Amino acid sequence: MSAVRVDPTGGELRENRERLAVDKTVKAAPPVDLATHGASVQPDEAPAAAGEVPVFTIEPVRGWVSLHLRELWDYRELLYFLAWRDIKVRYKQTVLGAAWAVIQPFLTMVVFTLFFGRVARLPSDGIPYPIFSYCALVPWTFFANGLTNSTDSLVASQNVIKKVYFPRLITPIATVISGLVDFSLAFIVLIGMMYYYGVSVTHNVVWIPVLLILALVTSMGFGFWLSAMNVRYRDVRYVVPFITQLWMFATPIVYPSSMLPEPYRTLVGLNPMAGVVEGFRWALLGVNTAPGPIIAVSAAATVGILISGAFYFRRMEKTFADLV
């Protein structure tokens, strides 16, 4: 710059009373808009005249807090959109797309049939092993995916959690619910298989929705616990695949519970997913494994996990934005 000796605009500059004002403070200038230009803006509607003004009180939160189910209900549209997004996005940029929802349990069934059905010759309550295992794998896959995805759901949506308020419970709920689409697709294939194997449907089929809700509640209840823990301890996401794997073998999926001697059979029955899986076989395939009173016990336990999970989640919720 020191090379510039001449005023490049000639005398013009000085005539304009060009000034380099140097002092310690900037003088107060009238407010300026440097920016209205270029913005063609629609006139804003005036805010809707509100009959009653909602009042939010923001206070420190300590200890256990209410679930705010009313607020959760108010946000049901967000729940819908988040579940819808999960569904839309899940198989984007895959060649096979939604077929993955079917391929997953179907291939597992093929592998199980080969190893457990053919090689190990596990009993299957007198029905063909493929449909025996697939019928269990459909609700199981729904449960296991729901558990895994909801555990990760808060961490996966941390960008949103740090920037916008909404009842955080919506996140794991939406994740589990979005799994229902995958379930439906796999279920259609199950119907096809039933037709292929000539299984006649009994009126017990009306219990399927109830059993599905039990699977959903189990998945959600554990999802609440695990997702809230995963915010603080990322170990959880690594533990969950092992849990689901062990849980699967503790559930009568590759084997019938009729194979087990008595104390174990009741013990396995305490596992809500055992009730779901056996119930599915009973309702669809007519296997004599009608859920006994034990399913009521496990269902009650599941509801307990759901409610305690929701409260634990709400208790941890205040730290999510700071920790995630």
Next chain:
Amino acid sequence: MSLDDVAVSVTGISKRYRIGGLQAANRTLRETITDAVLGPVRGAIDLARRGRPKTGADDVIWALKDVSFDVKRGEVLGIIGRNGAGKSTILKILTRITAPTQGRAEIRGRVGSLLEVGTGFHAELTGRENIYLNGAILGMKRREINRKFDEIVEFSEVQKFIDTPVKHYSSGMYLRLAFAVAASLQTEILLVDEVLAVGDVSFQNKCMGKMEDVAGAGRTVVFVSHNLSAIKALCSRCICLQHGEVFRDGPSSSVVDEYIAMGGTSGSVFALPDHDQSDTGQALRILNVDLLRSLQGPQGRTTLELVVRCQAQENIAFNFEWRVVSLTGVPILFGAPEIFRHAKLKGPIGQFDVAVTIQSMPLAAATYRLELAATQAFRRVLDRVHIPFSVGSCDPWGSGFDFRLGSNWAPQFGTDDIRIRR
């Protein structure tokens, strides 16, 4: 002031962060177990060494300390302060993203918050789908989004690509769409953070225009920004936070001026890349330059206001020389008060700020580079910096030349001079 006039009332809000806790954000179970086992042992060692156990006080920072203020219905309040002064924390508390440690706030009316544009946008979804998703995340009902849909699309100017996944959008299109959704948020109270800090100049202008509409429409707005000129232009009242406390609360212009005067500006600061900050050999160094604003005065002339932070090793008299250069390197304007007017500056030893105003530059709408040099005794350059700045245009003919240069057209019709030759 009756209670009904208050839209947002903040009383004694404090927020404590545990630094240890922050670092431990992603701590693993093993670390927690190790800490639990070794913690008491470590505590005992500390006790033996220093005579007292290490208290938790070292690991705690108060992002906000006893902050109180009211925002009247229809008021536009600006919040300024340095990084870490607590601006974003207060907004996060008001938007219920995080809970305060102490204190209480009351918000009367439906609240919308814009801490970022495009929150929750998903790259795989189309523009249309993202409008619905983002709208729902911001708290809009589906019916409301349906009603606003056309307006959003029009404002965003991405009509042709509305069914294209946003991952194929240019960053400008993405931002426009995101801002369009945000701008359609119709709540009585709006909490806004630095939304304008992104995008190119024309996008920022558009955002500012929209913000002015919002501010003028009688809605209550709390606006956190580093952009001091935006604060001055939009907000009637301004709060300056410092170290988590309310430092000043008053009319925007005076609070902003005081903030600048105390050297707290950190707006469009140009960290100087060709500067080695550790080199202290020079007698005077320019540490940073804060371009407060570039505004268009009467006759479309551009005025730049800057604050230049200097560090002097010795007591020297100096002054600035400046040059405006086009992006291709063509020199356009030059000024040197020491040469023109024999003006000299004498600063103290150490850090100090100099407010510089460069007035009435006849510049067409474009981006330029301001070269600013601290010089001494006419030719000795102490330090120099380059700052980019842009000049916008509001000229209705779109020529880009807003300024009016005086020129004389005195026809000197001689006998032969102006004859048109055929």
